[in-house]
Amino acid sequence: MRAELEPLGRSYDVVVANPPYMGAKNMNKWLSGWVKDSYPDVKGDLFSCFMVRNSGMGSEHAQMGFMTPYVWMFIGTYEKLRRFVIEQNTITSLIQLEYSGFAGATVPICTFTLEKGKAEGYKGGYIRLSGFPGADQQAPRALEALADPACGWFYRRDADTFKQIPGSPIAYWVSQALISSFGKGIELDNISDYTGSQNITADNELYLRRWWEPSNSGNRWIPYSKGGNFRRWFGNHEYVVDWSEQAKYFYKNNSTSNLLNERYWFQEGITYSDITSGRSHFRFLPAQGVFDKKGPEICMLGKNLFSILAFLNSSVCQQYLYLLNPSMTLQVVDVKKLPLLKQIFDSPIINGLTKGNINLSCSDWDSFEISWDFKRNPLV
Known part of the structure; x- marks a missing residue:
């Protein structure tokens, strides 16, 4: 891997790492305490701490690529992480894989790229593969979406839109009418x-x-x-x-x-x-x-x-x-x-x-x- 990165390193700061995956309940006492002190807003899992740490290592407009569990996109534990991503960075692309997106494994995974810094009004590209079960469909369907954005599972969305939804989930596929309805109804x-x-x-x-x-x-x-x-x-x-x-x-x-x-x-x-x-x-x-x-x-x-x-x-x-x-x-x-x-x-x-x-x-x-x-x- 070092040989591949050396040409890039001549012009850019390059960081490549394998992010750790460990939920808070599985951490030992020392690690749990350190994470709570160092990353109090994203302490739910080590991968979320890694996302924030990686962002801090880059200069303005740094390009970052991640593959993580997609739970951070939706559940309440990661609401502050979503705010960090939306307000301090720019989502340039995201692919949400189907549960069985990898052969031999059933895991909720997404892969995405960020640009450090907020690019106002930027509409990132999103591909939703949840409707295509099986690992053998994921790559072909992703390439099909890139070749034909009108395919039905490719979306463009300004991430600021997500802030209109309670909890700011990364719900890129939802219509604006459905998003706007949150402001018209009474919360249960x-x-x-x-x-x-x-x-x-x-x-x-x-x-x-x-x-x-x-x-x-x-x-x-x-x-x-x-x-x-x-x-x-x-x-x-x-x-x-x-x-x-x-x-x-x-x-x-x-x-x-x-x-x-x-x-x-x-x-x-x-x-x-x-x-x-x-x-x-x-x-x-x-x-x-x-x-x-x-x-x-x-x-x-x-x-x-x-x-x-x-x-x-x-x-x-x-x-x-x-x-x-x-x-x-x-x-x-x-x-x-x-x-x-x-x-x-x-x-x-x-x-x-x-x-x-x-x-x-x-x-x-x-x-x-x-x-x-x-x-x-x-x-x-």
């Missing part, structure tokens, strides 16, 4: 009680059961929302959690567990599964139990509950969520940013259709033996 966070609070048992083998396992004598076991498979409107009521005084004492006082704030106990609301297969799915949750991180709940929606549930299960909402975070983990912070239009609130038509969908989904759920309201198979 402003009309709900949705803090991301959760119950953590720290010992599911001891404190968690399928609902048919315990006798529930003395109301010790209560329903527990814990995500589950793809299902909208109603269902996935399979678990119960130990809610005895002894168990709650453990959740509250054990160092690795957490007792859900009492204000969220037995609240009617909307729940969902935080791990998705690409499509989000929201469900009505009766006021009968509590929830954990895998099945968080949006509470205190009042008369707007059914209209909001309808919006959350709409194709429009799916576009918003994919804009905010296209990964397989649907984070609380992303759902809280969703914009809602006042026109949908307290609509008799929307409420009626939503309640009808809930009833249909409930009847379907009760036709399976895993439902606690199962009576008989409808085919019998």
Whole structure:
């Protein structure tokens, strides 16, 4: 590699390195402390620290190329890094690979180039390969996009546009109309009680059961929302959690567990599964139990509950969520940013259709033996 770089080094400052990939939770005590002190705004992973460090080594207008996990483009942990990239540098090009973009590996990778310094109004080139599964398609489709920008997966975007979206995700493929709608709606966070609070048992083998396992004598076991498979409107009521005084004492006082704030106990609301297969799915949750991180709940929606549930299960909402975070983990912070239009609130038509969908989904759920309201198979 040195021989290839020497000609460039005669005229330019050249730095080539293999960026480290290590999340904060895997760092030892010394490394974790050093990263927090040296790179407090980008401490989530060593690769993000490397991006900032590499930028600091270059002169004004330095050209930088990176290949990193593309999580920095979307999730809340890297919002300050995105601001750094957008406000102090210029994204000149970016290719977002498909999950299986490399043979033998399934990893979320992007490759991109930056110019140090802000070039106002510059529209970088972006190629989105997420719609082409398999490593064998990535290079040919990228070359096709470069040869024909009208192909449908090549985009031009001024990075300042991203600042119009909450959290500034690098959502280069989104229309300006969709981006502008964030300024017209009311954030879900402003009309709900949705803090991301959760119950953590720290010992599911001891404190968690399928609902048919315990006798529930003395109301010790209560329903527990814990995500589950793809299902909208109603269902996935399979678990119960130990809610005895002894168990709650453990959740509250054990160092690795957490007792859900009492204000969220037995609240009617909307729940969902935080791990998705690409499509989000929201469900009505009766006021009968509590929830954990895998099945968080949006509470205190009042008369707007059914209209909001309808919006959350709409194709429009799916576009918003994919804009905010296209990964397989649907984070609380992303759902809280969703914009809602006042026109949908307290609509008799929307409420009626939503309640009808809930009833249909409930009847379907009760036709399976895993439902606690199962009576008989409808085919019998």
